[in-house]
Amino acid sequence: xxxxxxxxxxxxxxxxxxxxxxxxxxxxxxxxxxxxxxxxxxxxxxxxxxxxxxxxxxxxxxxxxxxxxxxxxxxxxxxxxxxxxxxxxxxxxxxxxxxxxxxxxxxxxxxxxxxxxxxxxxxxxxxxxxxxxxxxxxxxxxxxxxxxxxxx
Numbered sequence: 001x002x003x004x005x006x007x008x009x010x011x012x013x014x015x016x017x018x019x020x021x022x023x024x025x026x027x028x029x030x031x032x033x034x035x036x037x038x039x040x041x042x043x044x045x046x047x048x049x050x051x052x053x054x055x056x057x058x059x060x061x062x063x064x065x066x067x068x069x070x071x072x073x074x075x076x077x078x079x080x081x082x083x084x085x086x087x088x089x090x091x092x093x094x095x096x097x098x099x100x101x102x103x104x105x106x107x108x109x110x111x112x113x114x115x116x117x118x119x120x121x122x123x124x125x126x127x128x129x130x131x132x133x134x135x136x137x138x139x140x141x142x143x144x145x146x147x148x149x150x151x152x
Contacts, residue, residue, distance in 0.1 A: 044107065044120065051077060051105045052122045058103075058142075059124045067144050068152070075138035079149065080104050081130040082123075099125045103149070105136075 054071045061069050082094050083101040094102040104123040129148045134140070141152040 047074065047077070047107065048120055048122065050074060051107075055103070055105045055122055055124055059126065062126070062128065062144060069142045069144070071136055071140040071142065073138060074105070074136045074140065077105055077107050077136045079130055079134040079136060079140075079142075080106065081126070081128060081149070083129075094123065094125075097123070097125075099123075101125070101127050103128055103130065 050073050054074060058069050081103045084095065102123045103126040104121050106121040127147065128144065134149065134151045143150050143152045
């Protein structure tokens with residue numbers, strides 16, 4: 001006599017539902033990551049626009065003879081100056097535009113200031129000097145003395 005084995009439909013159903021749940025979780029995580037990337041890019045783009053406007057206003061004020069300046073909304077950004085005498089760095093920032101000297105504002109990355117500053121940077125032609133760089137705080141109070149920019 002042959003024995004007929006009954007298949008365990010409950011076990012099969014449980015495995016099928018588990019796979020569906022795992023796939024659903026993966027899709028939700030992917031969508032959350034995608035939405036975060038969109039938000040982060042929007043935030044950086046708006047910060048870059050703010051940086052551009054701030055640096056243009058900085059240029060207007062210093063050309064008008066201002067000795068102090070306030071920058072708002074750019075926490076952890078950096079203000080740097082370059083001149084042709086500094087070599088390779090100035091080629092990437094100023095020489096491409098034909099400038100001998102410039103002041104740049106950029107958002108540094110985690111590992112390398114220069115690599116990130118090539119992507120998220122805005123520069124103006126200026127003979128003002130900045131010793132190393134200025135890490136901007138919010139608000140950043142800048143003082144200009146003898147052609148050099150310092151943070152107050």
